Amino acid sequence: MVLAIVMENLKVGYIIEDEVFWAVKGVDLVVEEGTTLCIIGESGCGKSTLASAITGILPPYALTDGKLKLFDHVVINGQLRNYNGIRGKITAYIPQNPGTSLNPFLTVEEHFYYVLRSNFKSDREFSKKIAMEILPKVNLDSSVLEKYPHELSGGMQQRVIIALALATNAQILVADEPTSFIDAHLRLQIIELLGRLQREFKKTLIVITHDLLTTSTICDYIAIMYAGKIMEVGPREKVLRNPRHPYTKMLLETTPILGVKKRLKPIPGEPPSLGKEYQACLFLDRCPYKSKECYSDPQIQVIENSHFSKCWKALEAPWL
């Protein structure tokens, strides 16, 4: 068993007008090779920053702390960052908005050529060969090679992007909200495609999303992120069936599901604002089960093998 990603108290932040805002406030996470992890959270909880840290596209003015290891490369160690030989070769990134992520002046084939040239110094013939191999895998035929991005539909653009991410044979794929710009009825197709590719190529897949139900169908593990920290991690079935954090439970109850008509139970209140440091549990304000001990930062509770929760009441779980 090889660990693909190891995070030790990883923090990522930005300086905005002389003040430090930590978007990711200390994350401990271990991902095994060849598994799929979904990081689920609301907007502004730091999940996109986490994705940027893994793929190495943090802006130069970002601040880091803690440790991030990708296979045996130490990528982030305190304030030092070294992404040499990582981008494209070990990690690949599937961006949020396919429409703006492709260069409108290049054909699909040229996209492949430039991506492969920058990683392997390969020529056009080679890149074309690779593209021909990969495109069928994402359910596209080779006719798209000659097309420009605007000639493709949104779903096709997203698939081209996935193919580009696969082309460099990177071991870790990070998909940042892969479905948010696609119509609801097409989302599942893309998600299934990602899952199939992950199994077929034995990749490590990280999916960042706020869509709990659709996306989580393909993952092995789910991590629930809230306000810059991971609240609960565990195997998919266990987290969904047996949530050990009130936030997870409430998220499940608040999500509308097609074909199931029940009254939704919304989570009261709003997430805490980014950048503030809290001594107490981050979920305190919205938690209906809070008690005295919640005013101190909760320790990680081990429920069972590889299922962890950051709640003082994880073991009792009064919500179940």
Added chain:
Amino acid sequence: MKPLRTIYIVLLAVFILVIILIALLTMLHQPPRSKIVVYAYNDDITGIDPSLEDDTGLVVLGSIYETLTYYNYTTGKVEPRLALSWESSEDGKEWIFHLRRDVVFHDGTPFNATAVKMSIERARDIYRETGRGAGYIWDAVDEIIVVDEYTVKFKLKYPQKLDLLASASYAAYIFSPSALEKSGASSIYDKALEDWFNKGNAIGTGPYKLISYDPTREIRLEKFNKWWGWSVVNNPYAPDVVIIKIVKEPPAQYHGLLAGEIDIACSVPRTTIRDLVEKGFKVINVSTFHNFVLFFNTKRYPTNISYFRLAIAYALNLTEIVQVAVYGFALEASGVIPHGFPGHVEGLKYNHNLETSKKYLEFSGVKMPIKIELLYQVDYEETRKFAELFKSRMSELGIEVELNPQDWARLKDIAKGVWTSPESTPHLILADWWPTMPSPFDYLYAMFHSESKEWNFAGYENPEFDSLIEEALTLEGVNYTRALELYKDAQILLFEEAVAVGLWDEIRPFTYSSRIEMPQEALNPMYTFVIRFELVSVRS
């Protein structure tokens, strides 16, 4: 490393050697500068056709060609030049010139009456036909008769003072008839002759002959040893070679003088002259016929009131104006005709007196404060300085002056408007003038005659004045003294009515190096910018 370094040292040594050699060679190549004079002139030469040129070509023509007579501005007399003597009939309509006998042209052909007839007819006829050149000075000449080899008779349509006209700076030069065959022209009116001249050819009788001609860079002249006048001037130190160099920028002339590249400069900046004198350079101040006149718009309130005009005239402090505007390089004007010009009258000066001025202002009945407008030329430094000074001084009288600087073409357009729309023409117009022919009529007619709608910026209309100068013109050929008296009366009329105030007559300082000696007579305002190099002596 070591051999490489030696190579560098050798290369460096060779390089230095080559530079030293080149420097030495250029030093050796400099010709000995004995008896060469470099004269810096400030404009391109527009042409050197002796009969047609009416602009900057004079600088060159004046040394190569000669006129029949010479106007001496210090005495105001006409002196002999190519003509030894002359006489006119009683009615002034017939003039006979007796020519000098020992004169030869630069190509060796002898000077005679035929050359005179041909030269003057060419200037006159081409002007009559095409309007080009300054040939209108011969307008009165009806017929030129070659009486014998050295006698010419002029028959005039109306009386004229022809000896004075023959000294004119344009259209009065005599060229050799051999030019005709050399140029291949069929007649003196052939365009081929003009082209031949302007390509850089000249056959005159003057003390210098043309060697090379590049109208935008330099013109080279060489001493003509067979000139008739060498025995007269008796100057063994006269320059052998004269180079007229075109140096347009005044600062460049200044620096050229300092560097020794220029021997005589005609227009260094006035502010540098003191500095140059301190450095050992010499200066000759030539009072020119270029003068500045302040016109009053006599057709618009309040300058249509003569008392108001007088008030302003008496408020002008000419001494201060000359000092401030032109750094003292001008004579305080007396009337509108400059010093040294025929017909100049002394004593036509409004003596600066603020009391008088205020009294006139009271008489005029103009209510203070009042706003008047001054139009002047934008690109002259002196007019701008005058305008600002004038504005300050008038403000003390309660007269607010609005300044309106314009370029020359536009100034003329606006100023002419006094005849068509006087109410929108400025009250005061500052203009400058220089003469075309040596007669007061030139000034008085153009600037004040009621028919001169182009140049009479005052809008002045006075039949008495008109008839005075018209009569004076006709009398010029018959009774010159009487004519001058009439011109004087006319000027007094102007003075009393204060139609215009002469401000200053420009003095042009010619600066030259100490290795040159230049007598005052070498320069003559009648022949502006022409230096009589035969009078200049070079000591090395």
Added chain:
Amino acid sequence: MIRRSFIILRRSLRKIRFKIGIVISLVAIFLAILAPYIVPRPQEGLGYVPRDVEARRLLPPSIEHIFGTDSLGRDLFSRVIMGTRTALLQVFIVITISFLLGLLLGAIAAYLRGLVEVLLNYFTEIFMAMPTIVIALVLRLTLGHGIHVTISSLIMTWWAWYARIAYVYARGVVELDYVILARLAGLHSLKILHRHIVPNIIQPLIAQAITDLGSVLLEAAAINFLGLGVQPGYPEWGVILYESVFYGGGVEVFTQAPWLIVFPGVFLLLVTLGFSLIGDCLREEIDPRLRRRWRLWF
């Protein structure tokens, strides 16, 4: 709006360059207001040529004449300080009028659309394409002489830039839902312009206006330097520079009378710098896209 302005001001005040800019501008405004009382010879400052020109012309700086005298014997210190008035007057009038004109026309073009938009845009483009100097030349010939020529020629070219900026921003705002909601609520067009469009496009425009203060000052000086604007003798830096550069036929100013160029030049430079520093800082604060994420050294 006011609250936001305070925030922006407070944030800007943390920067040294903003403080420097404010100090320079305040000094300039102070000088402009009090000029006649500060200078030793206000009359000469306004162009009066003194009686003793001869003795006074081109004196180097001394205790009596701090900046020396010019070629007509006038005290240069008085002239330069009085020039501050003209400079600020020109700049503020030009900026204010072109700002208001541009804001109004730009917002109207974006709001009304259709033919009005097309016509106004062409109109704006025509004025944008015209060089100020050419307009100044034409106005000089038609309107005559004076500060109004400088001011109106500058307004005629500058308003178009504001109109263009206002138009571009307003186009974005007009399509936002709150404008549509306001229209559906039956609000009068003028009220929509006043309440929804103008407040939301005015900030980048103000930033632009403040940044432009320096450029307008320079361009005004250029027009006057060329003799197209105010009368000769008027206390204006461009004119003073002209007098200096062209005294004595244009020679040796640098060696013989350097003070003639140095003092008006330094004033022009400093005030422009002051305006630019303020503009730069405010712009950064107002328009977040220009905000730097890292600190400048000052």
Added chain:
Amino acid sequence: MVMKNPEYIIKLENVTAGYLITPPGIRSLIKTRYIVLKNINLSVNKSERIAIVGSSGSGKTTLLKVILGLLKPFSGRVFIYEYDIYRLPWRERVKILKKIGYVPQDPFKSLNPMLRVKDILREPLEAHVIRGYKESKIESKVKSIVKLVGLPEKVLEMYPEELSGGMRQRVLIARALVSEPEVLILDEPTSALDVSVQAQIINLINDIYEQFKPAILLVTHDLSIAQYIADRIIVIENKEIVEEGLIDNVLSNPQSHFMKMAVSSYKDNKNKLKLEF
């Protein structure tokens, strides 16, 4: 308002609508038609809840513009009550349109950042009913509406940028409710919001329906949301209405391509999750 035809509030008859394409330059005055909607027939009855679904780019937003009186159709007629709104001048049209409450799509772009919430909420009253309303009455109206959408009263003094996405959406709903509309038009009311807030808004809309029974016209691409709010569903695909019916019927027996895709994905979903709710 006298209602002669109480059976419908909004009615579209054979509406074909679209945009005029503007070529660049001076030719911009000559325009060509680009059709987005073809032959749309639609009626919204009193207290009816309708969802309009379709993939992005299918013309949903254009349909809204037509209903809101902002885009004159190329052909066909749009009735609100008995008035053909495009036959009326703008001023008259607006008077009728006040019976429609419109909640725009993006709460982050739909509030004027320069106005306080209370001024935003007052705005519809200003033009429509101002003559009948007194200042104090407007104030109490605004306060009650704010309470109705579940916002604290202090929000009235705040600027939009101080509010979170959910609160902004509530403000927008409040603004739509101020003029007591008969129809509430919601354009993707939750697409810009997070899941946790999305449910709040959905519940709020349902609460409002319970309380006032306005007709609701919901535009969305997300069937699960449509199912929570609407009774009837209208599917737009390729510029035309392709399917129409009660939501349960449509879900159990989908006809159009769009619905088939959507329903198959939800069935998979259900199977894979194996969740019991």
